[in-house]
Amino acid sequence: MEQIKVTLTETIKVLLEEKKFSTLRDILVTMRPYDIAAVFEELQDEKTPILFRILPKELAAETFVEMDDETQEFLIHGFSDSELKEIVDELFVDDAVDLIEEMPANVVKRILRQADKDMRKQINELLKYPEDSAGSIMTTEFISLRPDMTAEMAIKRIRRTGVDKETIYTCYVNDDNNTLIGITTVKDLLLADDDAPVKDLMEENVISVHTLDDQEEVAQMFSNYNFLALPVVDKEGRIVGIVTIDDAIDVIQEEATEDIEKMAAVLPSDKPYMKTSVWGIYKKRVPWLLVLMLSATFTSTIISSFEGILASVIILSSFIPMITGSGGNAGSQASVSVIRALSLGEIEFKSMFVVLWKELRVSFFCGLTLAVANFVKLMIFDLRGAENSLLIALVVSLTILGTIMMSKLVGSSLPLIASKIGFDPAVMANPLISTVCDSLSLLIYFGVAKTVLRL
Amino acid sequence: MEQIKVTLTETIKVLLEEKKFSTLRDILVTMRPYDIAAVFEELQDEKTPILFRILPKELAAETFVEMDDETQEFLIHGFSDSELKEIVDELFVDDAVDLIEEMPANVVKRILRQADKDMRKQINELLKYPEDSAGSIMTTEFISLRPDMTAEMAIKRIRRTGVDKETIYTCYVNDDNNTLIGITTVKDLLLADDDAPVKDLMEENVISVHTLDDQEEVAQMFSNYNFLALPVVDKEGRIVGIVTIDDAIDVIQEEATEDIEKMAAVLPSDKPYMKTSVWGIYKKRVPWLLVLMLSATFTSTIISSFEGILASVIILSSFIPMITGSGGNAGSQASVSVIRALSLGEIEFKSMFVVLWKELRVSFFCGLTLAVANFVKLMIFDLRGAENSLLIALVVSLTILGTIMMSKLVGSSLPLIASKIGFDPAVMANPLISTVCDSLSLLIYFGVAKTVLRL
Numbered sequence: 031m032e033q034i035k036v037t038l039t040e041t042i043k044v045l046l047e048e049k050k051f052s053t054l055r056d057i058l059v060t061m062r063p064y065d066i067a068a069v070f071e072e073l074q075d076e077k078t079p080i081l082f083r084i085l086p087k088e089l090a091a092e093t094f095v096e097m098d099d100e101t102q103e104f105l106i107h108g109f110s111d112s113e114l115k116e117i118v119d120e121l122f123v124d125d126a127v128d129l130i131e132e133m134p135a136n137v138v139k140r141i142l143r144q145a146d147k148d149m150r151k152q153i154n155e156l157l158k159y160p161e162d163s164a165g166s167i168m169t170t171e172f173i174s175l176r177p178d179m180t181a182e183m184a185i186k187r188i189r190r191t192g193v194d195k196e197t198i199y200t201c202y203v204n205d206d207n208n209t210l211i212g213i214t215t216v217k218d219l220l221l222a223d224d225d226a227p228v229k230d231l232m233e234e235n236v237i238s239v240h241t242l243d244d245q246e247e248v249a250q251m252f253s254n255y256n257f258l259a260l261p262v263v264d265k266e267g268r269i270v271g272i273v274t275i276d277d278a279i280d281v282i283q284e285e286a287t288e289d290i291e292k293m294a295a296v297l298p299s300d301k302p303y304m305k306t307s308v309w310g311i312y313k314k315r316v317p318w319l320l321v322l323m324l325s326a327t328f329t330s331t332i333i334s335s336f337e338g339i340l341a342s343v344i345i346l347s348s349f350i351p352m353i354t355g356s357g358g359n360a361g362s363q364a365s366v367s368v369i370r371a372l373s374l375g376e377i378e379f380k381s382m383f384v385v386l387w388k389e390l391r392v393s394f395f396c397g398l399t400l401a402v403a404n405f406v407k408l409m410i411f412d413l414r415g416a417e418n419s420l421l422i423a424l425v426v427s428l429t430i431l432g433t434i435m436m437s438k439l440v441g442s443s444l445p446l447i448a449s450k451i452g453f454d455p456a457v458m459a460n461p462l463i464s465t466v467c468d469s470l471s472l473l474i475y476f477g478v479a480k481t482v483l484r485l
Numbered sequence: 486m487e488q489i490k491v492t493l494t495e496t497i498k499v500l501l502e503e504k505k506f507s508t509l510r511d512i513l514v515t516m517r518p519y520d521i522a523a524v525f526e527e528l529q530d531e532k533t534p535i536l537f538r539i540l541p542k543e544l545a546a547e548t549f550v551e552m553d554d555e556t557q558e559f560l561i562h563g564f565s566d567s568e569l570k571e572i573v574d575e576l577f578v579d580d581a582v583d584l585i586e587e588m589p590a591n592v593v594k595r596i597l598r599q600a601d602k603d604m605r606k607q608i609n610e611l612l613k614y615p616e617d618s619a620g621s622i623m624t625t626e627f628i629s630l631r632p633d634m635t636a637e638m639a640i641k642r643i644r645r646t647g648v649d650k651e652t653i654y655t656c657y658v659n660d661d662n663n664t665l666i667g668i669t670t671v672k673d674l675l676l677a678d679d680d681a682p683v684k685d686l687m688e689e690n691v692i693s694v695h696t697l698d699d700q701e702e703v704a705q706m707f708s709n710y711n712f713l714a715l716p717v718v719d720k721e722g723r724i725v726g727i728v729t730i731d732d733a734i735d736v737i738q739e740e741a742t743e744d745i746e747k748m749a750a751v752l753p754s755d756k757p758y759m760k761t762s763v764w765g766i767y768k769k770r771v772p773w774l775l776v777l778m779l780s781a782t783f784t785s786t787i788i789s790s791f792e793g794i795l796a797s798v799i800i801l802s803s804f805i806p807m808i809t810g811s812g813g814n815a816g817s818q819a820s821v822s823v824i825r826a827l828s829l830g831e832i833e834f835k836s837m838f839v840v841l842w843k844e845l846r847v848s849f850f851c852g853l854t855l856a857v858a859n860f861v862k863l864m865i866f867d868l869r870g871a872e873n874s875l876l877i878a879l880v881v882s883l884t885i886l887g888t889i890m891m892s893k894l895v896g897s898s899l900p901l902i903a904s905k906i907g908f909d910p911a912v913m914a915n916p917l918i919s920t921v922c923d924s925l926s927l928l929i930y931f932g933v934a935k936t937v938l939r940l
Contacts, residue, residue: 060690061690062690062692062710063710064709064710185675188675189675189676198672198675199654199671199672216654216671216675217653217654220640220643220644220653220671221644235515235516235517237517252734253734253735253738254519255517255519256731258713258730275713275730275734276711278734279707279708279730279733279734279737280708282734282737282738282741283708283737283741283829286737286738286741286745287825287829289741289745290741290744290745290748290821290824290825291821291822291825293745293748293749293821294748294814294817294818294820294821294822295814295817295818296818296821296822302826302829302831303822303823303825303826303831303832304826304831304832304836304839308843308846308847308850311822311843311847312847312850312851315815315818315847315851316850316851316854316855318814318818319811319814319815319818319851319854319855319889320854320855320858322810322811322814323807323810323811323855323858323859323885324858324862326806326807326810326811327807327862327866327867329803329806329807329810330803330804330806330807330867331803333802333803333805333806334800334803337799337800337803340799340802341796341799344792344795344796345789345792347788347795347802347805348784348785348786348788348789348792349785350788350802350805350806351781351784351785351788351805351806351809351923351927352778352781352782352784352785354806354809354810355777355778355781355784355809355919355920355923356774356777356778356781358813358919359749359750359773359774359777359916359919360770360774362749362750362916363749363750363751363770363773363774365749366745366746366748366749366751367746367749367751367758367766368758369745370742370745370746370758371757371758371759374738374742374757376757376758376759377758377759381759384759388763388766391763392763392766392767392770395763395767395771396767396770396771396774399771399774399775400771400774400775400778403775403778403779404778407779407782411782412782412785430778434774461814461817464810464813464814465810468806468810472806
């Protein structure tokens with residue numbers, strides 16, 4: 031599919047140069063907004079405003095929403111005020127807000143000037159909500175019904191007002207104070223008798239979120255409860271907007287990417303990898319690399335202070351990377367399991383002791399398996415015929431057992447503690463835990479060596 | 486919320502012991518299937534079949550679908566055949582298939598015996614599709630229309646047949662050969678004139694997937710194109726089912742979890758952490774720990790073969806964990822960026838050289854920053870007054886630069902190569918790449934030390 035898209039972009043480029051506008055239109059109207067946006071992003075030249083003008087109005091707005099911010103900004107600069115107004119009029123309010131959040135101040139001013147008064151008011155309302163809150167991803171356009179309408183009246187109302195609502199399938203029933211008292215669906219309205227009152231068709235136990243709730247929790251609710259949309263209410267219980275499932279999916283993808291990045295000690299970014307500059311990537315990666323490198327001073331200090339042991343049994347130093355590596359791997363296995371369970375809402379801090387008890391047993395069996403495998407390997411291969419081979423193999427294998435157990439306990443408890451004190455558990459993943467485990471495993475190593483080898 | 490759920494489970498337990506069935510029913514009908522399922526999972530005792538019988542039929546089926554397989558199996562053992570039939574009759578076909586895939590053979594036989602002939606046929610059809618294919622997650626229940634129906638007839642048809650279809654909002658238009666020729670939505674049908682023909686209301690450029698397409702690609706299409714459902718067609722272009730967005734969200738979550746697990750060297754599992762036994766977790770973790778520990782033999786061998794250098798400048802051994810650690814971190818930063826971009830469909834193998842050129846520059850600047858910081862730190866703190874301090878600081882800093890560059894290039898290219906030769910890129914993440922980078926960085930270290938210190 032990717033292959034086809036590229037050829038298509040080239041075809042479109044040629045047609046554009048030859049000014050075959052009606053052919054271009056024929057091609058574009060068969061395509062999806064997401065794919066047309068990809069073509070624009072690949073083109074990125076001064077002819078794109080011409081191509082954009084070829085698109086029918088609604089398709090143009092839908093395509094515009096799918097583009098990255100550079101392409102959007104580039105196009106806006108090429109628009110006349112009336113062209114800009116046409117696009118802005120077609121946008122859903124939440125998409126307009128997303129656009130405004132990405133644009134520089136002068137472009138924002140131009141956009142707001144073109145929006146009609148009512149939309150400008152709604153945009154300004156939405157802009158007040160903090161980033162990553164339910165309020166910031168909701169749309170203020172939805173179908174509201176009254177409890178005493180009949181199914182037939184409700185359907186009529188939807189038919190009359192529904193054309194510019196982002197989703198019409200879930201309808202919200204409000205009382206006279208605009209308090210949300212129930213929800214119903216187009217499916218239920220259609221399948222009911224014409225004169226059935228809405229209040230008999232509505233679900234009164236409405237699950238809603240507050241404007242300030244975290245977007246990740248909101249997205250998780252979509253996945254638990256199979257909603258298509260979720261109402262957002264203010265402190266007084268009045269419905270102020272809805273979050274639709276397409277935005278929830280975007281949040282789920284973004285949050286997973288963010289978790290993965292944090293786990294690999296990359297500062298989270300909201301731009302795709304291929305669209306981030308070298309400098310942008312550098313800035314996301316170098317801080318953690320520096321912090322982790324400097325904190326590795328502990329390991330250097332520990333090794334230096336046991337130089338005597340290493341000097342007398344020089345072969346001990348050759349097992350250091352294997353020991354710290356195994357510890358790091360064991361720790362990150364545990365931390366990743368716990369972090370993912372935390373972000374899917376499966377566990378929370380109060381399960382700490384259940385988790386630790388589980389990890390204690392898992393780590394004992396993992397550690398024992400590795401220690402035995404390692405002992406056999408050392409005796410048969412690495413240390414064959416070496417001086418003190420039995421004792422050294424014993425030191426290394428005992429260290430492995432201790433290191434695996436310590437790493438898994440550290441790896442599983444740090445994310446839980448982080449979540450308790452309000453930090454993001456994902457930051458506690460691999461790199462930070464590896465650094466902690468590195469130091470601790472060296473202490474175990476030298477401690478065991480000192481005891482067993484009587485150094 | 487979690488807090489409340491626990492208290493609720495306890496309340497329900499007490500009410501159950503006191504046989505207050507009508508109170509229980511009043512409580513349960515206010516709750517969502519997902520939350521009721523959580524109560525059942527927490528209860529897990531012989532009284533749950535009684536509690537289950539209290540639920541109204543439809544809610545009972547919806548709740549049953551949300552339970553984990555242990556609770557489902559436990560309940561089924563407590564059901565009479567006619568009770569089981571009631572549940573099976575209420576299930577959507579795709580949910581019934583999910584259930585059957587998790588149950589042991591004897592339970593499967595009981596379930597299939599209770600399903601009516603038509604449903605049994607549909608279940609058997611779906612069971613033929615390979616795991617993780619579009620066919621395996623689709624449902625065979627959907628609304629199909631003919632192009633020459635009017636909007637009014639279409640709505641009537643939906644009202645007549647829609648009650649047991651999982652989603653009615655997207656309707657599929659087929660010609661006489663059952664070939665999918667267009668889609669339309671309830672929204673479009675409702676907003677159109679009563680006598681408008683369906684063929685004028687349908688979108689003819691239908692995006693569909695094939696039964697054997699990978700579920701991850703299918704889920705990604707939902708996120709790109711904002712669909713609520715996606716038609717699944719066979720080789721002849723006939724529609725055989727639809728994938729609905731709730732199943733797509735589950736796939737997105739599962740695939741993200743799987744990627745995260747693979748990146749941390751855990752074999753992927755489909756059970757939540759808290760519900761996996763100690764033995765289950767052990768089996769998922771120990772294979773990679775063993776493989777990685779044994780492959781660390783390379784690092785031991787490398788260190789042993791440079792024992793002479795270490796013996797003459799013993800302080801060099803104290804920087805080994807810092808160097809291999811920084812290399813591992815730099816490598817996993819790069820690999821994670823590339824792996825995530827691959828699974829979101831942002832890049833593919835043919836972008837290899839663009840990626841490498843990007844990483845080359847990023848890694849040079851990261852490496853330089855770390856090398857300079859490290860040099861300053863070594864000269865001011867660690868090596869102050871030590872013999873040969875300038876040369877040793879130079880060796881360590883040059884090694885850092887080389888290690889970071891090597892690690893980022895290895896980290897970014899291995900996942901791309903894996904994707905090219907048909908392996909899962911996520912397996913190439915942190916642990917495996919760290920092991921490769923550990924060996925290479927030691928070779929760089931001893932090479933630089935030999936040259937600069939003339940050993």
